Amino acid sequence: MIEMWSIEKIEDFRRTLLAWYDEEGRASLPWRKNQDPYRVWVSEIMLQQTQVNTVIPYFKRFMTLFPTITALADAEEQTLLKAWEGLGYYSRVRNMQKAAQQVVEDYQGVWPTTFEGLKKLTGIGPYTAAAIASIAFKEPVAAIDGNAYRVLGRLFKIEDDIRQTKTWQKYFAIGNQLIDPKRPGDFNQAIMDLGSSYMTAKNYDTAHNPIKEFIASYEDGTEDLYPVKSPLAKPKQVSYVGIAVVGPDGYLWEQRPATGLLANFWLMPLYAITDFESDPDAEWTRAEIIQATETRLLADYGVTVSLKALGGRPVTHVYSHLKWTVTILTGEITETMPLKRGVWRQRDVLNDDPQPKVQEKIWQRLNSLQG
DNA sequence: CACACGTGGTT
DNA sequence: TAACCAAGTGT
Structure with a gap:
C-alpha cells in the first residue's frame, strides 16, 4: 500500500514542480501557443506513442490543412491519411475525424468541457480526456501517460505492473491527489516535461532533478526498478x-x-x-x-x-x-x-x-x- | 483483459 | 542486432 504524503508535502511538491516548469518547461512547443481545445486535442492524439520531435512538423502541417474542427469533419479520408502518413497508428486519425463529426453534428460544434464528457468521443480515452480537460478547461484531473507512470512509479515506489489495465486506477488516484487544482493543465504538462527530461526510462539524471528530494526510490537507489513493467511478446x-x-x-x-x-x-x-x-x-x-x-x-x-x-x-x-x-x-x-x-x-x-x-x-x- | 495497431530513435 | 522506448485507445 502506498503511503500518501501530508498536505504540506503535496503543496511543497506542487510549488517545486511548477516553479521548475515555469523556468525550464518546453513553453515553445507549437501546441502550447494557446489552450484551444482543438489544438490541444490534435497534439495529444499525435503524441500518443510518438516522440515530440517526430510530431512537430506533422502538427504544423495538420493545423494548416485542417485549421478547424469543421475542416477536419469534412475532409476526404485519403487527404487525412496522407497528412498522417509516416506517423503510424493510423486509426488515430480516422477516430479523430469521427470525433470531429460527433462534436459538429451531435454537440453543435461545442466541445464537451469535462473529463467524463470528453471520454465519450471516439479515440479519446482516459489519458487524452484528462489532458484536454485539464489544459483547455482547467479541470483538476490527472493525465496518466508513460511519463506519469515513470514519475509517479519512482516517486512512490509503486509495485503494480503498469502493463496491467487495473494499475491505471492506482496511478490515477495518486495523480489526482497530487495535481494542483489552481494549475491542473500546467501540472500535468510539468509531469510530462519532467518525465521526458530528468526522468526518462534510461539515462535519467536524478542528480539535477528539481524534485529529487521527493523521490522515494532515489533515497534507496532503486529507481531502476520503477515503474514495474512486464516485458512484451516478440513480434x-x-x-x-x-x-x-x-x-x-x-x-x-x-x-x-x-x-x-x-x-x-x-x-x-x-x-x-x-x-x-x-x-x-x-x-x-x-x-x-x-x-x-x-x-x-x-x-x-x-x-x-x-x-x-x-x-x-x-x-x-x-x-x-x-x-x-x-x-x-x-x-x-x-x-x-x-x-x-x-x-x-x-x-x-x-x-x-x-x-x-x-x-x-x-x-x-x-x-x-x-x- | 490481452492483443491489435506504425514508425523512428537508442542502447 | 535485438530489444526496448515514445504524450494510448479500441475491441
Whole structure:
C-alpha cells in the first residue's frame, strides 16, 4: 500500500514542480501557443506513442490543412491519411475525424468541457480526456501517460505492473491527489516535461532533478526498478512475396481493406507465403513460389505475367506485433490488361496515395537494384 | 483483459 | 542486432 504524503508535502511538491516548469518547461512547443481545445486535442492524439520531435512538423502541417474542427469533419479520408502518413497508428486519425463529426453534428460544434464528457468521443480515452480537460478547461484531473507512470512509479515506489489495465486506477488516484487544482493543465504538462527530461526510462539524471528530494526510490537507489513493467511478446514473423508488375499504364497497385493493419493504405499486391499451402512449415523453392504467384495473380487480378525474383535480401519491416519479410518479384507486360482487382497507376502519381513505410522500402529496393 | 495497431530513435 | 522506448485507445 502506498503511503500518501501530508498536505504540506503535496503543496511543497506542487510549488517545486511548477516553479521548475515555469523556468525550464518546453513553453515553445507549437501546441502550447494557446489552450484551444482543438489544438490541444490534435497534439495529444499525435503524441500518443510518438516522440515530440517526430510530431512537430506533422502538427504544423495538420493545423494548416485542417485549421478547424469543421475542416477536419469534412475532409476526404485519403487527404487525412496522407497528412498522417509516416506517423503510424493510423486509426488515430480516422477516430479523430469521427470525433470531429460527433462534436459538429451531435454537440453543435461545442466541445464537451469535462473529463467524463470528453471520454465519450471516439479515440479519446482516459489519458487524452484528462489532458484536454485539464489544459483547455482547467479541470483538476490527472493525465496518466508513460511519463506519469515513470514519475509517479519512482516517486512512490509503486509495485503494480503498469502493463496491467487495473494499475491505471492506482496511478490515477495518486495523480489526482497530487495535481494542483489552481494549475491542473500546467501540472500535468510539468509531469510530462519532467518525465521526458530528468526522468526518462534510461539515462535519467536524478542528480539535477528539481524534485529529487521527493523521490522515494532515489533515497534507496532503486529507481531502476520503477515503474514495474512486464516485458512484451516478440513480434511474430510473417513472410510475403511482394509483386512489382509494370505495364504501359504503370504499376499494379491496390488499396488495402478498410479495417485492420494499414487500413485503406495503398500497396503493391502481397501474398503471405503460407497462403500457398496450409502447411506453415513447408519449405518452398524459389521456382515453386514464383509459379504459384503467377497462378494466383491470374486468378485474383486477371494478370498474366512472367515473374522473376529481384536480387538481394528481402525487405524487412517491424511492426509492434509483427515482423514482415517481403521477397520482391518483378514482371513486365507490354499491353495493358483489364483488372479484376486493383488499378494500374503511373509511378509519378503514386505518391498522391497514402503509402506505408514498407512500400517505401520496396520502392527503394527496386530503385537500387534495377535503376 | 490481452492483443491489435506504425514508425523512428537508442542502447 | 535485438530489444526496448515514445504524450494510448479500441475491441
